[in-house]
Amino acid sequence: MNKKTEAGTTNGSGSNxxxxxxxxxxxxxxxxxxxxxxxxxKLQSGSTICQGCxxxxxxxxxxxxxxxxxxxxxxxxxxxxKKEANNS
Numbered sequence: 001m002n003k004k005t006e007a008g009t010t011n012g013s014g015s016n017x018x019x020x021x022x023x024x025x026x027x028x029x030x031x032x033x034x035x036x037x038x039x040x041x042k043l044q045s046g047s048t049i050c051q052g053c054x055x056x057x058x059x060x061x062x063x064x065x066x067x068x069x070x071x072x073x074x075x076x077x078x079x080x081x082k083k084e085a086n087n088s
Contacts, residue, residue: 032068032071033068033071033072033075035053035063036053036054036055036075036078037052037053037060038052038053039052040052040053041053043057049081051085053078054077054078054079054081054082054085055074055077055078059074059077059078
């Protein structure tokens with residue numbers, strides 16, 4: 001999962017509870033929230049969380065359709081997951 005594959009085709013509310021609005025990535029504002037992808041993609045067996053950016057696979061796929069507020073929410077969730085992973 002790298003930046004080239006972050007375009008998804010699904011719409012609606014995912015298992016993470018973040019509602020996708022289906023807007024086009026081309027409608028981003030100049031101050032759009034940047035993707036946290038660091039090209040260190042790695043999934044543990046049985047997990048759907050990337051160990052590089054701590055987003056779920058669904059969040060990575062839906063990223064281009066999220067509003068900036070939704071992206072900020074994902075970033076907060078990812079930061080929380082990272083802290084939890086570092087404390088275990």
